[in-house]
Amino acid sequence: xxxxxxxxxxxxxxxxxxxxxxxxxxxxxxxxxxxxxxxxxxxxxxxxxxxxxxxxxxxxxxxxxxxxxxxxxxxxxxxxxxxxxxxxxxxxxxxxxxxxxxxxxxxxxx
Amino acid sequence: xxxxxxxxxxxxxxxxxxxxxxxxxxxxxxxxxxxxxxxxxxxxxxxxxxxxxxxxxxxxxxxxxxxxxxxxxxxxxxxxxxxxxxxxxxxxxxxxxxxxxxxxxxxxxxxxx
Numbered sequence: 001x002x003x004x005x006x007x008x009x010x011x012x013x014x015x016x017x018x019x020x021x022x023x024x025x026x027x028x029x030x031x032x033x034x035x036x037x038x039x040x041x042x043x044x045x046x047x048x049x050x051x052x053x054x055x056x057x058x059x060x061x062x063x064x065x066x067x068x069x070x071x072x073x074x075x076x077x078x079x080x081x082x083x084x085x086x087x088x089x090x091x092x093x094x095x096x097x098x099x100x101x102x103x104x105x106x107x108x109x110x
Numbered sequence: 111x112x113x114x115x116x117x118x119x120x121x122x123x124x125x126x127x128x129x130x131x132x133x134x135x136x137x138x139x140x141x142x143x144x145x146x147x148x149x150x151x152x153x154x155x156x157x158x159x160x161x162x163x164x165x166x167x168x169x170x171x172x173x174x175x176x177x178x179x180x181x182x183x184x185x186x187x188x189x190x191x192x193x194x195x196x197x198x199x200x201x202x203x204x205x206x207x208x209x210x211x212x213x214x215x216x217x218x219x220x221x222x223x
Binding site for chain 1: 143150151152153155158160198200202210211214216
């Protein structure tokens with residue numbers, strides 16, 4: 001299995017909702033990442049988990065809460081989001097510097 | 111902080127033509143990555159370059175790293191419609207690699223049949 005999977009593919013939520021994005025990889029990679037990508041912009045790093053511990057938080061608002069339950073899973077919990085949080089959320093895992101990306105979750109906040 | 115500048119921002123070519131995309135870093139490059147992205151989809155890894163002068167090829171795509179110029183180029187030979195997409199370069203600014211990649215703004219490639 002050489003891929004990163006993300007669910008759901010699309011998500012529409014209101015500003016008062018609580019939802020979660022899920023990312024999974026079975027390549028044995030010990031680093032996993034969340035990126036946010038706005039239209040026509042490059043991906044921006046949000047969080048990095050290394051060996052299931054949060055190693056980098058790029059000053060992301062607390063309405064985004066990452067979780068790494070085990071070495072294969074990475075979640076991003078969403079609460080009280082704003083319309084400007086609408087974007088493509090990409091998950092990645094890495095081995096020896098090479099990052100493998102998932103297909104992304106297209107999030108729309110109404 | 112490290113910044114990557116890509117040129118051109120967009121490129122339209124006729125099928126069969128060769129093309130080159132450049133990526134220039136504001137700081138020393140310790141690792142340079144090329145990715146391709148279709149609109150609204152994930153990034154597809156193309157190549158990783160780590161040593162000055164290194165050159166890698168995959169099918170019709172060749173990437174080179176000029177460490178002295180802090181620059182990398184991506185060359186596509188005999189372009190096809192399947193090459194269309196957004197090409198992104200990414201770099202980490204730490205020797206030995208780091209967890210944090212910085213990306214250029216991307217080059218949008220259109221290949222007309």
